Amino acid sequence: DAKTTQPPSMDCAEGRAANLPCNHSTISGNEYVYWYRQIHSQGPQYIIHGLKNNETNEMASLIITEDRKSSTLILPHATLRDTAVYYCIVRGNAGGTSYGKLTFGQGTILTVHP
């Protein structure tokens, strides 16, 4: 699976957009970009994923560059409850030898302050 690089920490003011970057320069053509977050000691929570097009759901938007070497997760109106560790993961195809498993890095600690 391709390795990802994220900043170790970021801050955001409540109500503002949080933009979390991720570099994945060695991503392969059939690998998806996934974002998860983990709040305190809970299990990781799925946020969004994409292959090459931008994606949006009720939680966030995912912007993937045209060359697919980087992406940005956008939380449009951050709240205090969005304070968490955010993981950007490049996921191999379940049909291949990786069996669709997720390989977690260290993630970005996002702190949303009042």
Place this chain on the structure above:
Amino acid sequence: DAGITQSPRHKVTETGTPVTLRCHQTENHRYMYWYRQDPGHGLRLIHYSYGVKDTDKGEVSDGYSVSRSKTEDFLLTLESATSSQTSVYFCATGRDGSNSPLHFGNGTRLTVT
């Protein structure tokens, strides 16, 4: 989330005793995974399953075994627990392919004294 139940939620055991953690899912997902999470190491894959009776090792499988005799249950066994296996254990399930997300349980906190 996604009908995943991990049991027990907390357990304290002594070094050398066997321990079995259970992951039960109600979503009929094909893939199931066991991760452990430790400070400074993040989440690491222990074992995974790609179908009933089909399992394989992850990156930190030493000291652990798994079994999957039916779709809904994935068991993680520590044959002889050691203090280094004190950790939080998470189970995850996935429907199929790389275009469907994995969903995680709420974890089991295991302390080996």
